[in-house]
Amino acid sequence: METENDMVALLKDIKGLLSYQKKVMNVDDLVAYTGLSKSKIYKLTQLKLIPMGGNKHIRQKFFDRDIIDAWLLGEPNLSDDHLEREFDKQLSRNRRQ
Numbered sequence: 001m002e003t004e005n006d007m008v009a010l011l012k013d014i015k016g017l018l019s020y021q022k023k024v025m026n027v028d029d030l031v032a033y034t035g036l037s038k039s040k041i042y043k044l045t046q047l048k049l050i051p052m053g054g055n056k057h058i059r060q061k062f063f064d065r066d067i068i069d070a071w072l073l074g075e076p077n078l079s080d081d082h083l084e085r086e087f088d089k090q091l092s093r094n095r096r097q
Contacts, residue, residue: 025063034072047086049076
């Protein structure tokens, strides 16, 4: 039994490693890849603070792994306080329009 559990755990690890080989990721892939929460990623997409695909005809968001890597290494401010301030700024701009 223990060997079977070890094998299942190993297969899950391999599956996780293979998912990082994808060039184009969806939100769930990005959560696993970056460790950011899904809500934080959605907040970043809404504020346009994260690089993502620009196809207007597809509702789902997609992200290029290489561009995300460069963006992460560029030290973006991902703190909740910063994101809340940016969200509030955008909200007040939208209300004025």
